[in-house]
Amino acid sequence: MSAEDTLLETDDAMQKAVEYLLHEFSAVRTGKATPALIENIDVFVRAYNSVMKLKGLAIITTPDARMLEVKAFDPSTTQDIERAIRESKLGLNPAAAGSSLRIPIPELSEERRRDMVKLVKQLAEEAKVRIRAARKEGIDSGKKLKASNLLTEDGQKDLEEEIQEYTNKYVKEIDSHTAHKEAELMKV
Incomplete structure (x- = not known):
């Protein structure tokens, strides 16, 4: 060398x-919705018995400036994704809306x-x-x-x-x- x-x-x-x-x-949120906020959350998927990144399990979109929407590729993983988001340190509270999750981003x-x-x-x-x-x-x-x-x-x-x-x-x-x-x- x-x-x-x-x-x-x-x-x-x-x-x-x-x-x-x-x-x-x-990933540090500023009060504005962005997929980068949650895409690297680790999700334990019971069906696969493994941990995966959220971006590998779902499509993350921003329908408006204060909302994220997560649509799982496999609907059976939706509950696992919801649990992982809820347990993350981000203080987010996802709500199930059919086969997708809606995550309001509260004002800081x-x-x-x-x-x-x-x-x-x-x-x-x-x-x-x-x-x-x-x-x-x-x-x-x-x-x-x-x-x-x-x-x-x-x-x-x-x-x-x-x-x-x-x-x-x-x-x-x-x-x-x-x-x-x-x-x-x-x-x-």
């Missing part, structure tokens, strides 16, 4: 941490908005931990390259500086996304 490979792997790991954060942010109270902001900050901190872990792996890799005489001492210092630049860039990006999501949550 070379210093360039180490930089590429570190950059890739940090980029994936930011992408994962954005994916997690899409001030207290609930603040709870969501805390969750967003927690998710951001977890992403920063992933960034720092990628930085540590990159620096450790640089030390191994120096130990095997594939990198000079100056080369190792340069590598560590570049890795730190990546770290600063991605932490700044996380902070930016977090501030945007907080503003979105607090907007009434």
Whole structure:
């Protein structure tokens, strides 16, 4: 492995941490109905005796801005889907409407908005931990390259500086996304 490979792997790991954060942010609700809110809920399906993601079991649509509709591919899984949505941390209350579920998205109270902001900050901190872990792996890799005489001492210092630049860039990006999501949550 070379210093360039180490930089590429570190950059890739940090980029994936930011992408994962954005994916997690899409599931934090802002009072507006969006399929991303529930599509990754794990559903235990008794008929199949396995756990599946909701998006693999049903079509999720938004008939209007405050309503989600879930239509199961297999009507026998509707009760399992309803139970999973009800037991999720989202505080949603689905109502059966024939072979589909209608899920009203309630207006967020001030207290609930603040709870969501805390969750967003927690998710951001977890992403920063992933960034720092990628930085540590990159620096450790640089030390191994120096130990095997594939990198000079100056080369190792340069590598560590570049890795730190990546770290600063991605932490700044996380902070930016977090501030945007907080503003979105607090907007009434």
